[in-house]
Amino acid sequence: MTNTRTLYEKLWDSHVIADMPGGASLIYIDRHIVHEVSSPQAFVALRESGRRLRRPDTHLSVADHAVPTRVRGGEIPDPQARAQVAELEDNVAEFGMPYAGLESAEQGIVHVIGPETGFTLPGTTIVCGDSHTTTHGAFGALAFGIGASELGTVMAAQALPQAKARTMKVELVGERHRLVSAKDIALALIARIGANGAVGHAIEYVGTAVSAMSMAERMTLCNMTIEAGSRIGLVAPDEVTFAYLNGRRLAPNGPQWTAAKAYWRTLASDPGAAYDQTVTLELAQIAPQVSWGTSPNQTLPIGAAVPDPATIADASQRREAEKAIAYMGLTPGQPLTSVAVDTVFIGSCTNGRIEDLRAAAGIVQGRKVATGVRAIVVPGSTATRAAAEAEGLDRVFLDAGFEWRFAGCSMCVAMNDDRLSPGERCASTSNRNFEGRQGPGGRTHLMSPAMAAAAAVTGHLADVREFA
Amino acid sequence: MPAQPFITVSGLAAAMREENIDTDIIFPARFLLITARAGLGRYAFHDRRFNAQGREVPGYVLNRPGYAAPPVIVAGANFGSGSSREQAVWALVGLGTRAVIASSFGEIFFSNCLRNGVVPIRLPEADVAVLMDAAEAGAAFTVDLEAQELRVEGQPIRKFVIAPERRLAMLNGWDETDQILNQYSDDIASFEQGQRAVQPWLYV
Numbered sequence A: 001m002t003n004t005r006t007l008y009e010k011l012w013d014s015h016v017i018a019d020m021p022g023g024a025s026l027i028y029i030d031r032h033i034v035h036e037v038s039s040p041q042a043f044v045a046l047r048e049s050g051r052r053l054r055r056p057d058t059h060l061s062v063a064d065h066a067v068p069t070r071v072r073g074g075e076i077p078d079p080q081a082r083a084q085v086a087e088l089e090d091n092v093a094e095f096g097m098p099y100a101g102l103e104s105a106e107q108g109i110v111h112v113i114g115p116e117t118g119f120t121l122p123g124t125t126i127v128c129g130d131s132h133t134t135t136h137g138a139f140g141a142l143a144f145g146i147g148a149s150e151l152g153t154v155m156a157a158q159a160l161p162q163a164k165a166r167t168m169k170v171e172l173v174g175e176r177h178r179l180v181s182a183k184d185i186a187l188a189l190i191a192r193i194g195a196n197g198a199v200g201h202a203i204e205y206v207g208t209a210v211s212a213m214s215m216a217e218r219m220t221l222c223n224m225t226i227e228a229g230s231r232i233g234l235v236a237p238d239e240v241t242f243a244y245l246n247g248r249r250l251a252p253n254g255p256q257w258t259a260a261k262a263y264w265r266t267l268a269s270d271p272g273a274a275y276d277q278t279v280t281l282e283l284a285q286i287a288p289q290v291s292w293g294t295s296p297n298q299t300l301p302i303g304a305a306v307p308d309p310a311t312i313a314d315a316s317q318r319r320e321a322e323k324a325i326a327y328m329g330l331t332p333g334q335p336l337t338s339v340a341v342d343t344v345f346i347g348s349c350t351n352g353r354i355e356d357l358r359a360a361a362g363i364v365q366g367r368k369v370a371t372g373v374r375a376i377v378v379p380g381s382t383a384t385r386a387a388a389e390a391e392g393l394d395r396v397f398l399d400a401g402f403e404w405r406f407a408g409c410s411m412c413v414a415m416n417d418d419r420l421s422p423g424e425r426c427a428s429t430s431n432r433n434f435e436g437r438q439g440p441g442g443r444t445h446l447m448s449p450a451m452a453a454a455a456a457v458t459g460h461l462a463d464v465r466e467f468a
Numbered sequence B: 001m002p003a004q005p006f007i008t009v010s011g012l013a014a015a016m017r018e019e020n021i022d023t024d025i026i027f028p029a030r031f032l033l034i035t036a037r038a039g040l041g042r043y044a045f046h047d048r049r050f051n052a053q054g055r056e057v058p059g060y061v062l063n064r065p066g067y068a069a070p071p072v073i074v075a076g077a078n079f080g081s082g083s084s085r086e087q088a089v090w091a092l093v094g095l096g097t098r099a100v101i102a103s104s105f106g107e108i109f110f111s112n113c114l115r116n117g118v119v120p121i122r123l124p125e126a127d128v129a130v131l132m133d134a135a136e137a138g139a140a141f142t143v144d145l146e147a148q149e150l151r152v153e154g155q156p157i158r159k160f161v162i163a164p165e166r167r168l169a170m171l172n173g174w175d176e177t178d179q180i181l182n183q184y185s186d187d188i189a190s191f192e193q194g195q196r197a198v199q200p201w202l203y204v
């Protein structure tokens, strides 16, 4: 054994409470983000067993999934959603858990507000009853999604049994086109290694291209990591990370800030540290991507055509392609740019940050949403919405014919008012194109915010580079 | 909340010859507004079982006679990928399913299974292919967690492995939170003391 360690191993080692019989370890959990959908059953378990929160200040709760985004304030019209949010509010009051209320300035999607408030910090373990908790790995935090029963354990014990993951280094090399975004890189990676290509592994993104990325881009990369089957995506904390966190409400300040930075600097993988696997992506070869199927790995460069299953040698992949093409209502061999869309959704924890809205607005500026297309922009948080309005981005979208919404998960997940109807086709900046994800029978094409903007103004899937 | 103790289950296996059966297929997102964990079986695979008018889709495996509540499911690779929703597992339990056989699983789904008395059995792809055919032919399946054996009519006995502490908890229906608090409370407290010295900013 050498004493060089990867970022993952350092985070792991610094959180092992005890090794358990059978190979798992009990891991200390520093931070827990809570939303209305995955938490009710955990609170019930806590109440039934007469337990309290071990450390109330290590939790942050918010309503995001079920909330309407058309209006904010007043009663939530849908009775089920209203009951779910009310249940969260009762629970957080009863257990003394910090809560960003629906009308507070800190409300937003769990994975957007964790970083925005400074709740998400490097060197911590972060869990949430949500698979896209991978997002917070962008800060060099060991962050992963858990189930509702595990939530109950974290609330009561601040600890979870975990098996150590293997490590995968994803190296980004070379220069990318100005309009190729972190989303395109993530989709290209998933297309290459598959939807289960990184199961059992913690991915660390490395390379000068990663160091050059904004926190928003790093979050997009880490967010999409779960779509390759990995529960953990990581980027080592650096000056970009510190600049982002400096001054945020829950980030350390004063002498603590200096001490924290010194500690965070030690987290980077040691030179020569060994990974179980390495994947290298040549950025110059990555074009803007769009998904054509019903799994995020069914993705191609925008210049490509819908695959012809007859030419796919592997029987199970052929079956998958046939099934996806039928569901998506596409024709084998059809150029992707010929696929007309009904709806455009810009938002979600993948691409609902201010940088994403700027990228989309850059394409939309001075153009109009194509006739017959419904286009909505849903900022990832209330703070993002306010920041965008301060820059006038809301005007750009409204003038072009977009709807400008309040913060929430919205059309990323069919559990609020924003849904697709059967057969409706959507250009979406979210993360999952699963059957029914955006509404029963709905058809989702995943892409970057700039690509979604291009689809909105042309009315079909389009190559954003032609707008340069 | 302790799950039902698991010893063995036997019966027909539903063959789901499809890869990437994600948690949205197992439990569509729109039903997540339900805050109960009991009674979710009727939503399991909802959009495969029922058409837009709410009528059963003929030919779908769970709509075949004898397969409405299959104790075992045999599925393609990457079963349970996608979201962390534990409802996917609660819905399986509600349906009557206590074991799923596949060559790979979504990781969060996998650990959710173990906490709810559903045995996720990972076997090589070639074995899964053989078992898929056997399931389709109506063979009887027995999952024996105690012996970690899968016994299928007309097939050699196959071994599978579940992490020892999880297996013990499942066999006894133990609650994981209780176990941790009983065995590790002192370790947790001393960890916190140590961490407070190194990262005081995490303790405000």
Ligand code: SF4
Residues within 6 Å of the ligand: A064, A065, A109, A110, A111, A130, A132, A348, A349, A350, A408, A409, A412, A413, A430, A431
């Ligand atoms: S935006 Fe979508 S993926 Fe993100 S937390 Fe909400 S529902 Fe989940």
